Amino acid sequence: MTTKPKFPAIELKDLKFWYQPGGWQLAIPKLSLSSGQHLFVRGASGSGKTTLLNLLCGITVPNAGEIWLNGMALHQLSASRRDKLRAYEIGVVFQQLNLIPYLSVLDNVLLRAAFARAPAAAMQQRARELLTALGLGDNYWQQKASQLSVGQQQRVAIARALLTQPTLLIADEPTSALDADNRDAFMQVLLSEADKSGTTVIFVSHDSQLQRYFHYQLAMTALEQGVVAC
Amino acid sequence: MLIKLARLSLWNRRGTVLLTLLSLTISLVLLLGIDHIRKEARSSFTNTVSGTDLIVGARSGQLNLLLYSVFRIGNATANVSWATYERISRHPQIAWTIPLSLGDSHRGYRVLGTNQGYFEHFRYASSQQLQFAEGVPFTGVYDAVLGAEVAKRLGYVLGQEIVLAHGIGAVSFSEHKDKPFTVVGILAPTGTPVDQTVHVSLEGIEAIHIDWQQGAPMPGRQVSAEQALEMDLTPKAITAFMVGLNSRMATFVVQRQINEFRGEPLTAILPGVALAELWQMLGMVENMLLLITLLVLVAALVGMMTTLLASMRERQREMAILRAVGASPWYLFWLIQLEVLLLTSVAMLSSAVLLLAALWGVQDYLAANYGLFISLSPFSLQSLYWAGGILAAAALLACVPALVAYRRALTDGLSIRL
Numbered sequence: 001m002t003t004k005p006k007f008p009a010i011e012l013k014d015l016k017f018w019y020q021p022g023g024w025q026l027a028i029p030k031l032s033l034s035s036g037q038h039l040f041v042r043g044a045s046g047s048g049k050t051t052l053l054n055l056l057c058g059i060t061v062p063n064a065g066e067i068w069l070n071g072m073a074l075h076q077l078s079a080s081r082r083d084k085l086r087a088y089e090i091g092v093v094f095q096q097l098n099l100i101p102y103l104s105v106l107d108n109v110l111l112r113a114a115f116a117r118a119p120a121a122a123m124q125q126r127a128r129e130l131l132t133a134l135g136l137g138d139n140y141w142q143q144k145a146s147q148l149s150v151g152q153q154q155r156v157a158i159a160r161a162l163l164t165q166p167t168l169l170i171a172d173e174p175t176s177a178l179d180a181d182n183r184d185a186f187m188q189v190l191l192s193e194a195d196k197s198g199t200t201v202i203f204v205s206h207d208s209q210l211q212r213y214f215h216y217q218l219a220m221t222a223l224e225q226g227v228v229a230c
Numbered sequence: 231m232l233i234k235l236a237r238l239s240l241w242n243r244r245g246t247v248l249l250t251l252l253s254l255t256i257s258l259v260l261l262l263g264i265d266h267i268r269k270e271a272r273s274s275f276t277n278t279v280s281g282t283d284l285i286v287g288a289r290s291g292q293l294n295l296l297l298y299s300v301f302r303i304g305n306a307t308a309n310v311s312w313a314t315y316e317r318i319s320r321h322p323q324i325a326w327t328i329p330l331s332l333g334d335s336h337r338g339y340r341v342l343g344t345n346q347g348y349f350e351h352f353r354y355a356s357s358q359q360l361q362f363a364e365g366v367p368f369t370g371v372y373d374a375v376l377g378a379e380v381a382k383r384l385g386y387v388l389g390q391e392i393v394l395a396h397g398i399g400a401v402s403f404s405e406h407k408d409k410p411f412t413v414v415g416i417l418a419p420t421g422t423p424v425d426q427t428v429h430v431s432l433e434g435i436e437a438i439h440i441d442w443q444q445g446a447p448m449p450g451r452q453v454s455a456e457q458a459l460e461m462d463l464t465p466k467a468i469t470a471f472m473v474g475l476n477s478r479m480a481t482f483v484v485q486r487q488i489n490e491f492r493g494e495p496l497t498a499i500l501p502g503v504a505l506a507e508l509w510q511m512l513g514m515v516e517n518m519l520l521l522i523t524l525l526v527l528v529a530a531l532v533g534m535m536t537t538l539l540a541s542m543r544e545r546q547r548e549m550a551i552l553r554a555v556g557a558s559p560w561y562l563f564w565l566i567q568l569e570v571l572l573l574t575s576v577a578m579l580s581s582a583v584l585l586l587a588a589l590w591g592v593q594d595y596l597a598a599n600y601g602l603f604i605s606l607s608p609f610s611l612q613s614l615y616w617a618g619g620i621l622a623a624a625a626l627l628a629c630v631p632a633l634v635a636y637r638r639a640l641t642d643g644l645s646i647r648l
Contacts (some may be wrong), residue, residue: 059553070603080558094554097547102242114231115556159296160555 007071009035009167009200011055015065017055026051028065035167035217038191038201040211043220049204052220053170056202057090058082068169087115091161091169091199093190096177098157099145105131106141109160116164123163130159134189151182158190165197172204187213232561236568239548243541251577257530258581260415261523262616263588266608268516275509278422279472279501281330281353283481286310286318286488287470289495296504299330299470302340302423305398306332309467315495318473321487323480328472331435331465334406335398339380341428343435343468351474354422364388368431371459374411375429377417388413392428394438404446404626406438409455433463440550473498494605527620533629534573538566538631542638547633550642559639563632570628574621582609 011032018025026048033039043049054060055067058074059082067074069089074082091112099108105126113123131141132157145153154174161169171190175183192212194201203214211217234471240247279300287295288308297303319327328351331343342348349360349367366390376386386392391414396404411430420424437458441451453461475481481500488498549562585608593604 050610055331057554080560083556086554092554094550098551100548100551102238110550111231 008032008068009037009070010202011066011068011070013066015055015062015067016061017051017060017107018219020103024048026055031218033200033202035198035200036195037216038194038203038214039216039218040214041204041218041220042206042208042211043204044206047125047220049172053092053172053204056168056170057092058086068095080150084115084117085113088118088164090166091166093098093154093157093161093169093171093174096150097172098160099148099153100142101146101174103145105136105141105145105148108145112160118164120148127163128161130162130193131156133193134159150177151186154178155189156173158186158193161201162193162197166199169194169199169201171201173206175205175207175210183210208210232565232568235552235574236565239545239565240569240572246537246541249574250537251573251580253530253533254574254577255581255584257523257527258577258620259584259588261520261527262581262585262608262613264519264523265616266585266589267535267604269521270604271516272509274421274485275512275648276502276505277355278505278553279352279354281351281357281474282472282501283475283478284485284488284498285470285501285504286473286496286498289497290505291498293508295470295499296498296501298332300423300505302332302342302427306469309469310471310496311467312465313470314329314491314496315471317493318471318488318491321484323475323477324472324473325476327433328352329465329468330470330472331432332469333398334394334396334435334438336380336392336394336428337384338375339353339426339428340398341394341430341435343430343432343465345432352424352472354420355425358420360420360424363416363418365413368414368429368434369427370412370414371433371437371463372409372411372455373414373429373431373434373496373552375415375417376413377427377429379425380428381413381416385569386413388415388416394428394430396442408452409438409458413526432465432468436463436465437461457628464607499559500524528623531624533640534570535627535630538570538628542631542634546638546642549639553639557639558608559636562635562639566632566635567628570624571621578617 011029012101013029015028016025017027041049041052043059051060055062058067058069061075061082069085072085077085079107079184099105100111103111109131110123110128113120115128116123121161128138128141132138136152136155136159140148140152145156148156154177157174161171169190174190178186187210191201203210285295285299285308286309287299290307294304294307298306315327315329318324326347328347329344332340334341334343346367352360354360362375363378363381365375375394380386392411392413393410394406396406399567411434417424417429437455440458440461440463441448473484474483485498485500488496552562552565553559586606589604589606589608593606596604
């Protein structure tokens with residue numbers, strides 16, 4: 001299923017970001033993940049997780065250094081190009097409340113297709129397949145997102161994130177609102193569906209128990225000193 | 231997708247949205263309604279008399295003359311003698327004249343003594359002649375022609391006998407009971423003071439006053455209705471008269487000649503000019519009213535903006551999700567703008583419907599009670615300008631919450647502050 005062998009899925013080089021010059025700074029000398037390699041980022045709140053996510057998603061740009069997404073220089077693209085790229089190439093799953101409550105489950109998933117400019121029929125088809133694979137059969141599709149349980153909502157969020165078979169999926173503590181059983185089920189479907197899509201997962205959490213699902217790990221505290229990762 | 235999102239998002243917040251919609255609709259109905267009634271009142275007002283080149287009365291101010299001769303408001307300070315009237319009528323430039331004799335009333339409605347020329351030459355609105363709903367113009371001394379409203383309100387029909395009262399009060403103690411008039415004609419509605427007037431011949435006015443002197447019946451001298459017919463009923467004086475000229479070019483010349491008439495002090499006015507001057511005075515009030523309704527609209531728009539701004543807080547999640555799936559900050563800006571335009575458009579539509587319903591409801595009432603004829607078509611090309619202006623104002627104010635959405639999209643990124 002992987003069709004992106006030429007470039008690393010994501011590559012950071014000498015990345016530096018700060019809010020005020022001389023203040024706190026985030027530094028990543030080198031980080032490179034090829035397609036299908038999943039990374040676990042561990043860090044307590046306030047350790048710069050959100051900043052890292054915003055950088056990876058192209059919401060903000062680094063003050064110095066490079067971010068390459070599947071061979072494209074994210075740090076050089078204009079804001080609108082980055083927005084378009086994100087629509088197609090990057091999926092995001094938040095901690096909780098991932099869905100727009102007044103849209104149906106299916107519309108929440110297809111929300112992404114509207115921005116990605118992908119063919120509607122194919123996206124419809126894939127959305128249905130993904131939802132079914134994630135255990136949400138057709139009786140859920142027209143339900144309002146707000147009627148679902150937290151665990152179900154998080155699975156809809158996975159479907160949305162993977163809809164366009166993106167290069168990268170970024171998950172920001174997606175399991176913190178789930179109980180242990182749901183959490184394990186969530187991790188399994190997330191990673192297996194990501195593998196099927198050939199998507200690289202960057203998973204941020206403070207819960208070191210989840211580390212066992214990943215081959216690669218990164219501790220946020222290490223980044224401030226600029227430790228080489230991977 | 232943008233439209234669907236805006237629509238569903240509004241529906242999701244329907245409680246506050248409906249209240250905003252309500253306040254917008256009410257202020258728009260106020261604005262459109264007052265604007266419409268203002269225009270209708272103006273046209274109804276300036277349409278009261280047309281085709282008349284000059285109105286001539288005893289020397290007085292032009293507004294006073296206009297008010298009593300056209301609107302039947304107030305009284306003349308002095309009369310014009312019949313001899314003077316006849317002399318001026320023979321002026322070579324003058325095509326026709328309509329004598330007007332005021333001073334009596336019937337149950338609060340003014341009685342106008344005039345002649346056949348009134349039905350022939352009098353014009354209102356855009357040169358419309360008086361039309362008879364029923365009957366014919368008066369021919370006999372004791373014939374009367376009623377305005378539409380007089381007939382309708384008092385329930386009079388053809389052949390009915392009516393008694394005129396001396397003076398202009400609604401209740402009069404001195405009535406011309408001995409000489410009743412017969413209704414021979416009822417005029418079609420005009421939306422002008424004609425509707426509130428009882429028309430009789432100058433001879434009729436003369437006949438009922440033949441045994442009166444100084445505004446009271448002469449003691450010991452009674453003249454019966456039949457006896458009066460035998461006597462000379464040529465009036466000694468009239469209140470004012472309307473003049474039609476052969477050529478409009480001569481208007482100012484004839485006006486000056488009448489104003490400088492040696493026989494007695496007269497004033498000739500141009501009704502169009504006097505009407506415009508009068509409306510200018512009333513226009514102040516009208517403009518104030520319009521200004522107030524405009525401010526009400528601004529208040530409603532500001533209210534909408536405040537509601538949206540307050541909702542931006544609870545919608546941070548929505549915005550973050552949209553950002554995550556690839557929405558640009560401008561997309562969020564336009565989402566808010568679209569919601570405002572949607573809301574304003576719906577408010578405009580519902581206010582238009584409401585206004586039509588309201589006009590339809592009060593049309594008869596206004597016509598019956600105030601002689602104000604309001605058309606049921608309050609929309610013109612100008613309404614389109616209004617609509618455009620209102621939308622532009624709404625869009626301008628919506629920039630505030632929309633820019634908040636835009637800025638937050640840049641600074642907050644994907645973080646959701648709970």
